[in-house]
Amino acid sequence: MTERILLLGGGGREHALAMAITSSDIDHELHAAAGNRNPGIARLADSYAILDETDTTAVVDHASEVEATLAVIGPEAPLAAGVSDVLADAGIYTFAPSRADARIETDKIWQREFMVAAGIDGCPTFETFNDAASAADYVDAVEGDVAVKPQGLTGGKGVKVTGDQLTNAEAATYIRDSGWDDWVIEERLIGEEFTVQAFVANGSVRPTPAVQDHKRAFEGDEGPNTGGMGSYSDVTAVLPFMTESDYTDAVDIIEQTVDALDDYRGVLYGQFMLTADGPKVIEFNARFGDPEAMNTLSILDADFIELLTAARDGGQLPPIGFDGRATVCKYAVPEGYPTDPESGARITVDESTIEAVNDRYADEPLAEAKLFYASVDERPDGIYTSTSRSFAIVGLAGTIEMAEAVAEAALEAAGDGVRIRHDIGTAALIEQRIEHMNQLRG
Ligand code: AMP
Ligand code: GLY
Numbered sequence: 001m002t003e004r005i006l007l008l009g010g011g012g013r014e015h016a017l018a019m020a021i022t023s024s025d026i027d028h029e030l031h032a033a034a035g036n037r038n039p040g041i042a043r044l045a046d047s048y049a050i051l052d053e054t055d056t057t058a059v060v061d062h063a064s065e066v067e068a069t070l071a072v073i074g075p076e077a078p079l080a081a082g083v084s085d086v087l088a089d090a091g092i093y094t095f096a097p098s099r100a101d102a103r104i105e106t107d108k109i110w111q112r113e114f115m116v117a118a119g120i121d122g123c124p125t126f127e128t129f130n131d132a133a134s135a136a137d138y139v140d141a142v143e144g145d146v147a148v149k150p151q152g153l154t155g156g157k158g159v160k161v162t163g164d165q166l167t168n169a170e171a172a173t174y175i176r177d178s179g180w181d182d183w184v185i186e187e188r189l190i191g192e193e194f195t196v197q198a199f200v201a202n203g204s205v206r207p208t209p210a211v212q213d214h215k216r217a218f219e220g221d222e223g224p225n226t227g228g229m230g231s232y233s234d235v236t237a238v239l240p241f242m243t244e245s246d247y248t249d250a251v252d253i254i255e256q257t258v259d260a261l262d263d264y265r266g267v268l269y270g271q272f273m274l275t276a277d278g279p280k281v282i283e284f285n286a287r288f289g290d291p292e293a294m295n296t297l298s299i300l301d302a303d304f305i306e307l308l309t310a311a312r313d314g315g316q317l318p319p320i321g322f323d324g325r326a327t328v329c330k331y332a333v334p335e336g337y338p339t340d341p342e343s344g345a346r347i348t349v350d351e352s353t354i355e356a357v358n359d360r361y362a363d364e365p366l367a368e369a370k371l372f373y374a375s376v377d378e379r380p381d382g383i384y385t386s387t388s389r390s391f392a393i394v395g396l397a398g399t400i401e402m403a404e405a406v407a408e409a410a411l412e413a414a415g416d417g418v419r420i421r422h423d424i425g426t427a428a429l430i431e432q433r434i435e436h437m438n439q440l441r442g
Helices: 012-022 039-044 056-065 076-080 083-089 108-118 132-141 168-178 244-260 292-298 304-312 351-360 400-413 427-441
Strands: 003-008 028-034 047-050 070-073 093-095 126-129 146-150 183-187 192-201 204-207 216-218 222-225 230-233 266-275 278-285 326-334 368-373 376-379 382-385 391-397 418-420
Touching (some): 003 012, 012 039, 012 368, 028 039, 028 056, 039 376, 093 304, 108 183, 108 278, 126 132, 132 168, 192 304, 192 427, 230 400, 244 278, 292 391, 351 368, 400 427
Parallel strands (some): 070 093
Antiparallel strands (some): 146 183, 192 204, 230 326, 266 278, 326 391, 326 418, 376 382
């Protein structure tokens, strides 16, 4: 039987998913659907439909048209719109949570209250508010730094942390002026952030290596928060500033969470702050991270479609492995991103540069550069930016340092009109992370 797989979403994460799907040994067709035409996915797919990813009717009609036997949803917006429920109702197994389970990402008040009710480790202290005035008054009066979070999805740009980006009084004004009513106000966690993602189905949990994303727009962690400028992972599951038991504590939190949810399926993403007291939960996402999916799926040593069919068939997920390489991912983003991105600009990616880098490193058995297209639109006369991230390079090698060098060499492929955080994955920045944790832990 041929598995006909519908892949929803057109970003870098979905290009990584398309690569994982099409490298399977199981007979398959890939049917892509997204709001933009991602040239990397288009090259791998048997068909490509342009549609509104949150339009449940359009998605389910298209899935029926291509006779999908499986569906994979990349982004959060379709989960919030209930696309996975509608596909499941149409009899198409969807490797993504129901809208109800996706509340772990889409509703920050629900998420914190769920953690408390289920007794899950690593929850910061918090208060919830259903009107902006009370939330703002609380922030004005409270002692100490806080994180202020609107209840719903804001593309990673609604959260503000006081003591760092702004004062409590400024945060109170931000809340009053925001137009949002519902808030979580929680203690500010101090430490180093990391991500652990896991494949989940039928109660089985297959964790993947820790990854560190870089949310701030500019080098040295300056500037506004973004969807993520780039990320790295090490040759083991643990990052250089963590201990093995920090990682297992994080995996334990993910397992507790899956146990407390009702038959969660898909990817569960834990965003952690490694504090002096161990990992605390910043948030959960109901999907792969972007950029983190590009790190993780590039080193996945398992057949992705076999994972999907095992999930659909109701059994345990097969064991998964990783190929033991370090990864460094750097995004190229439009000028002005994230506050005033230059959309609709034509950009170039010289793919022959990436091939030349791979030739140059041919003697280095583990080294490789991979290109992932993201929120760009391919038109007959070229590739155009949107308001979000344009493309990413992942460098892979036997050390983070070498992976970073490979990524930088391949980034020579970028033409004008994009910006890159060149400090991601550098020895200097990683040393700072290690120093920071050493200081906090005394
Ligand atoms: P979120 O949208 O929840 O991922 O938050 C965006 C960013 O805000 C996170 O990546 C953290 O850098 C920061 N953040 C969120 N919650 C906290 C917290 N309780 N303490 C410190 N920083 C936080
Ligand atoms: N990289 C953060 C996210 O995907 O939400």
